[in-house]
Amino acid sequence: MDDSPQQFRELVEQHQSRVYSIALRILGDTGAAEEVAQDVFLELHRTLRRLEGEQHVSSWLRKVACHRATDALRRRAARADMAAEEFCDEIAHQAEAQEFSPLMNRVEQLLLTLPAQQRAVMVMRYQEDLEPEDIAIELGMPLATVRSHLHRALKLLRQKAQCTLKEYSRG
Amino acid sequence: MVEEFDELERELREQLQPRSAPPGFAARVVARAAEQQPDAASRFAWLRGNSSGSGTRHPVWQWATVAAAAVAMLLGGVEHQHQQRIEGEHARAQVMLALRITAATLKDVNEKINQPVQASQAPNTVESR
Numbered sequence: 001m002d003d004s005p006q007q008f009r010e011l012v013e014q015h016q017s018r019v020y021s022i023a024l025r026i027l028g029d030t031g032a033a034e035e036v037a038q039d040v041f042l043e044l045h046r047t048l049r050r051l052e053g054e055q056h057v058s059s060w061l062r063k064v065a066c067h068r069a070t071d072a073l074r075r076r077a078a079r080a081d082m083a084a085e086e087f088c089d090e091i092a093h094q095a096e097a098q099e100f101s102p103l104m105n106r107v108e109q110l111l112l113t114l115p116a117q118q119r120a121v122m123v124m125r126y127q128e129d130l131e132p133e134d135i136a137i138e139l140g141m142p143l144a145t146v147r148s149h150l151h152r153a154l155k156l157l158r159q160k161a162q163c164t165l166k167e168y169s170r171g
Numbered sequence: 172m173v174e175e176f177d178e179l180e181r182e183l184r185e186q187l188q189p190r191s192a193p194p195g196f197a198a199r200v201v202a203r204a205a206e207q208q209p210d211a212a213s214r215f216a217w218l219r220g221n222s223s224g225s226g227t228r229h230p231v232w233q234w235a236t237v238a239a240a241a242v243a244m245l246l247g248g249v250e251h252q253h254q255q256r257i258e259g260e261h262a263r264a265q266v267m268l269a270l271r272i273t274a275a276t277l278k279d280v281n282e283k284i285n286q287p288v289q290a291s292q293a294p295n296t297v298e299s300r
Contacts, residue, residue: 020189021187037196038196041204045207046207157183158179
């Protein structure tokens with residue numbers, strides 16, 4: 001594809017929300033999400049000549065955003081692997097202290113308590129509206145792994161959603 | 172159970188719509204990309220002849236310079252190898268000469284050792300007759 005400044009600016013404007021949202025929902029931090037999203041677009045700028053067409057750019061951005069955000073998450077060693085029971089205790093504490101970011105909705109906050117891989121798969125499935133087969137291709141995972149991540153993530157989210165409802169109804 | 176999952180999936184789809192990027196995001200990315208580009212461009216600018224420092228040299232001259240440098244390096248390598256071979260041959264000749272001198276000296280010494288024995292044995296044989 002053409003890597004002229006005009007073409008690049010148009011691509012950034014067209015895809016910025018999706019790339020930023022992927023990073024934000026995996027990282028849960030607006031500053032880190034912007035940093036990752038910027039790096040993804042700079043990588044696109046270097047790679048643009050090798051990409052063929054709009055569809056390729058779109059899928060490339062999704063894949064790279066997801067990988068870069070999960071890499072950043074691992075580096076940060078965030079509390080991604082919190083178990084459902086731990087989360088219930090944590091949510092009780094946070095409900096009292098109102099620690100959750102007011103910028104993030106309830107589903108986004110719940111998503112941030114999942115392990116990194118499950119989080120990435122959930123964002124691909126429900127934000128990007130991809131089928132499990134497409135997620136497997138884009139993230140380079142076996143289809144069975146994608147299905148297992150989705151199933152476990154939904155189960156965990158359901159448990160955690162019940163905890164939040166209990167806590168908020170108590171409050 | 173299935174209904175609960177369906178409800179949760181519906182909520183996920185609704186609440187995970189893409190969010191707007193922060194204001195000025197595109198401008199910041201484009202500015203960073205523009206900063207990156209001169210670095211990459213200047214890395215090979217001397218080959219393209221558009222470097223600000225060297226004026227507008229014709230690309231043919233630049234390629235000729237590169238080719239001349241390559242030939243000079245090649246010739247330098249060949250000359251170095253030739254020089255090493257000559258030095259090796261010279262050292263070999265010196266070793267051979269040293270061996271020849273040693274062999275001749277040993278031969279002389281051997282002859283000198285054997286001479287008195289032969290001389291002392293000769294009168295005895297005459298006397299015994």
